Amino acid sequence: MDIPIVEQTRYKLLQDPEVREAVGATPDNPDPLYNKNFHFLDDDVKELLERKSHDYLIPGGECIRCYKCTEVCNTALKKAFVEEVLPAETRKTHFREVAKGFTEEQAVAEADRCLNCIDAPCRMRCPANIDVPTYIRQIREGDYRGSLETVIERAPLPGTLGRVCPAPCQEVCRRGKNGEPIQIRLLKRFVSDQYIDTHSNVIREPPTGKRVAIVGSGPAGLTVAYRLSVKGHDVELFEELSVLGGMLRVGIPDYRLPPEDLMKEINWIGEQGVKYHSGVSIGRDVTLEKLIEDYDAVLVAVGAHRPKTLRLEGEDRIEGVMSATQFLKDVNLGEEVTIGRRVGVVGGGNVAMDCLRTSVRLGALKVYCIYRRAREQMPANDVEIEESMEEGIEFMFLHNPVELHEEGGKLSGVRLIKMELGEPDSSGRRRPIPIEDSEFDVGLDWIIPAISQEPILDWLPEELGIELTRWNTFAVDKNFMTTRPGVFACGDDELGPATVIEAIAQANRTAIGMHKFLSKK
Incomplete structure (x- = not known):
């Protein structure tokens, strides 16, 4: 030795x-x-x-x-670039994007910190298995278009992921063992922002003559549409709303995901042969039976838009109670929303953070986050929690609403009960337990439940025999085909509420299953 x-x-x-x-x-x-x-x-x-x-x-x-x-080694440890964000006092006054992203110089320097691991944990942790080391190396070498192509191989919405992905890859980055992890998400955003609107079209395989109908234009629907179009199939996508993007467009505030940046990616997917039909409701404008009759395969990917309720008396009739999905949808579509002066948002996920920060931007004087567990159990991204706190939002951990108060049919307050944490439940988090005789009242004139959603599938004709699970999601086989041959489902409609990257990952697998089915017809 x-x-x-x-x-x-x-x-x-x-x-x-x-x-x-x-x-x-x-x-x-x-x-x-x-x-x-x-x-x-x-x-x-x-x-x-x-x-x-x-x-x-x-x-x-x-x-x-x-x-x-x-x-453990500090030798040649390079400093990470931190995402530049507008000051809280400035950003909370408007809906413009708050994070600036990397300059070219910053992106190259950050990419140079990557160790180029052979058995890269970042790639293994990514639900979509994006080749992270390769696209980072391509940035370091100045091959930005090549880097974008590497990302699109697994995820055709790189700019969206570069803004709203929870980045599980960064949690396992080896650079983070002794310093800051590589800012993988921001590097993805950099190459997309630079080149997605001028990115050349992919080479499509020869036409197969097979027609595919996709219901829903969220991340799952868009991903499957892109994959199958590239395989040579004739793909048409139907969206009930007047705008495309699903929850990406109506469920995420503009300050996190500017609609113009989302549309660049949607338009690029359209240039790959996908035909869009917005403002078309399945069940009202066209039936599912008609789609099954006219197309060789149908995908249902409508997302999870039905909110779960607090199950409190008066929740469905008191003025000043609005679900998170409806609230964000109205704001994102430019509807007039008259927010209260004192607003409470119930929940601890990213949707709750979006509602909190949107309420501040709409002019609420006091905004509370009411969460029944502790900070450590919050599923929201740390950066969203931290930026919410910077914007003056008050967090009431270990509290839960038990009663709504009203005056003249309008919300006047909410009764809260204090909670303590017991043993872990099925989610792995410690179960919140009410503390006896700890109730107290808080004056609110607006409350937004943000405690998860589920798919809206009431429009499904019973005679088609499509089975649902007890979670109101589709029962599917290994190829994501439902109990009705030729009808597939993925995204929130099969997973339940999931992240964008999880929806894209499952959509990749669904596209493979649909292509196999179409190839045998």
Whole structure:
């Protein structure tokens, strides 16, 4: 064994209690191996180091890229670029995008921090299995169009993901073991913002003559439409609303996902051969039976738009109670929304954060987040929680509404009860338990329940025999086909409420199943 092995692995070796004891490491001298010649060490110490370092290097001192040294080594640690966000006092006065994204210089510098891991945990954690190391390397090399192509191979909505993806990939980034993880999401946004509107069309496979109808223009529907169109199928997409994008368009505020940026991607998908029909309601303007008759395959991907309620007396009639989905939809479509002066939003997910921050921008004087668990159990992204707090929103953790108060048919307040955390429930989070005799009243003139949604599938004709699960989602087989041959379902309609990247990932698999079905017809 030569000196480089000791030098390259000493940081990791010194985390081992046996090694620390053998070399005499103490709080005053934590690194006795620093600048020590391996050959001058005692034989028993050399033998121990050889045995312990075997996991990290192959014979001869060559690094095998196990990355264990990155967990503790500060050598050449490069500083991460932090996303630039408008100041709270400025951003809460408008709906313009609050995050500025990377400049070219920042993107290249951030990409240069990537370790290019062979067994990249970022790619393995990504639900859509995007080749993260490759597209980051392409940015570092200045191949921005190539980087965009790499992302689109697995996700045809790169700019959208670059803004609203929860980025599970960053949670496992090895750079984050000893410093800040690579800003993977922002790098995706960078290449999309630069080139999506001028990106060349993909080469479609020869026409198959098969027709596909897709109901719903959210991330799942758009992804399947793109995949099948590229395979040569004739794809038409139907959207009930006057605008395309589904929940991306009406469920996410403009300050997080500007509609013009979303439309760039939707238009690009349309250029790949997908035909759009907006303002068409299935069941009203055209029946599902007609689609089944006219098309070789049908996909239902309408999303989860039906809100779950607080189940409190008067919730369905008191003025000043509005669901999160309706609230965000009205605001995003430019409808007049007269917000209250004191607003409470019930829930702890990203939808709740969107409602809170939107209420501030509409002029509410006091906004409360009412959540029955603690901060640590909130499913919302940390950045959304932090930015909400910066904008003056008051968080009432471990509280839950139990009664609505009204005056003249209008909301005047809410009675809350304090909660404490018990044992974990089926979600893995500790179950909130009401504290006896802890109720108190809070004056509110507007309350927005934001406690999850489910698909609206009442329009499904019973005679088609399409089975649903007890969660009001479609029962599907391994190819995502429902119990009606030729009718498929994916996204929130099969998963339940999910993230954008989860919907895209499942849509990729659904497109494969639909293509197999169409190829056999």
